[in-house]
Amino acid sequence: MASIRDLAKELKLSPATVSRALNNNPLVAPEVRRRVLNAANKLQYVPTIGRRETMNIAFAYAGDRSIGSPFDAALMEGLTDRMEAGGFDLVILDVKRAVHPRETFSHMFRRKGIRGAVLRTTSAAKELCTQIAEEGFPCVVVGEHFDNDSISVVRSDSLTSSRDAVNHLIDLKHERIAIAVNLVDDSDHLDRIAGYREAMTSRGLPVDDRMIFRIAAKREGGIQLIRRIAAMPERPTALFFADPLPAIGAMMEAQSIGWSIPRDLSIVGFDDAELRFMVHPTMTAICQDARELGRVAFEALDLLFSQKGRELQNSAVRRILATQLECHGSTGPLLSGVEK
Amino acid sequence: MASIRDLAKELKLSPATVSRALNNNPLVAPEVRRRVLNAANKLQYVPTIGRRETMNIAFAYAGDRSIGSPFDAALMEGLTDRMEAGGFDLVILDVKRAVHPRETFSHMFRRKGIRGAVLRTTSAAKELCTQIAEEGFPCVVVGEHFDNDSISVVRSDSLTSSRDAVNHLIDLKHERIAIAVNLVDDSDHLDRIAGYREAMTSRGLPVDDRMIFRIAAKREGGIQLIRRIAAMPERPTALFFADPLPAIGAMMEAQSIGWSIPRDLSIVGFDDAELRFMVHPTMTAICQDARELGRVAFEALDLLFSQKGRELQNSAVRRILATQLECHGSTGPLLSGVEK
């Protein structure tokens, strides 16, 4: 691990200039500054507390924070599980709020004694993740795709299991199967739609765009959807939800208006945690192991630390975890003669 | 904020000795060490990264970690809400695992650049919180009572709302009202039982110890309880759960065995988050605002920072937040003639 002296020697600058560059002092020449920041990332410069190197890892939100979500909580559990052995501590961060006006992201992280970051993002904030990665700061994005190959990613495979979910409904003789996905696009959700399309097409069923619903990924979104389909002349007999909370909301609302599940409507949801066990009947769901995702994210970060940054700078880590369809009580065979 | 030099001057020691004491070097005399640690807490010694003082606050588990719980997630949201303005970062910590063999807790926190801690504890680990507070390290315990007046505490008032909940059931003409509380004692849960007893007694109803059930505070605990009472000759007509998850489990299990809620059984639960909206019918519950609890916890800590520790060392902060009974669909009037 490099000190400011080491960077100065490597770059043939004085420690003073390196220090200024790392502290975002405006006096330093832009070109020099750029070289210093590059070297800091290549040589893995780490600040010290007293004489000890800092050992923090950030759980950093690039977009809106969603600390309260079961997914994030499970991720953190997995992360801390693995981190403790190495003596690392987890710091929670909102990237946009934490960064000072004329500061790069690496700056900001280093100022806080952070060696690497696990990034949570919305699709709107993907650009921000790309920037952080391109600065050369060790980071792993959880749960997003990137075209850019140099960004390390850890995520679940939604496509296969989405296909499984729809196939399960088709096996139960359903034909009018609808899918409900988050209003906000992200690559993971696009996969879920792709899985739906693939399954329908391969089994010879038509893909009707009116059966693809965009909803808010909250309980309320599911409630609204039930009201919408209740008013349809030929309503779907099965619903596939690409998010946990609207699936729960839909089950409740369906029961409120007197439908019996799965007799009047089959529902498949997604589950990051144990929500499927909290409703009655227990919900058939695609389950992703968010805790394991957290563990793997740390391992990826650790790999980025251990390889000398300069040699393997462009070798990003990619890990894709399988998800599983768990069949429970919210799906059942299509009853012949069910109308409205 | 004091440096090692300042401590040395104050104590008439060399900086070397102070440094050794703070680093837990065994060479230092026990008495000297004790004096140094006291001074560090009194003068609010803070280590530096480079030349900047560290700005971390710990979310520290004294007992088992429960990061995944909705309560903890909401607490963290509230905490980070308030912390960001001051430029603080939140570090997640397991106290027992983080502390080195011959190290005090203040040592450990300072080694990590932490200025103050929000402590989460189980009743089994209360002793540990007392120790941290007695070392003089700025800390606030969330959600526990302490007899010891010198410990800062932020918690919800369970007693009043528990009384309200039972009164609500009595208003609905229920008489055989049972309460189900966590197997593991903690002061907050003792309050919930006390509220139950007070309400029953004040309304002239007998308190039957066979109506006080000890269960695991998990979904499974609620499921088991329903099976137990289903086998009772004179089963309770209403259940008051002092924890969120078993209440959910009980609602599900009751419906599984064919009971209708609230017709066959009224249920009141506790809710830290939004679980009450995820079941059908929506659950009547005592709601505590865990997010607000987090905000208040930070404010308490900030107060401990701002007052000169030496002057006000024994003036702990205490904040007790109100909770509220929200009536929904899981409670209803006792139907006359209900048997079995």
Added chain:
DNA sequence: CTGAAAGCGCTTACAG
């Protein structure tokens, strides 16, 4: 815009 020098915060052989 950069470096040499002074200096703070901290730690650690060395001497006692």
Added chain:
DNA sequence: CTGAAAGCGCTTACAG
């Protein structure tokens, strides 16, 4: 067990 001294990591007036 303690301190004086050397020295690392870093920053910041000062000079150019």
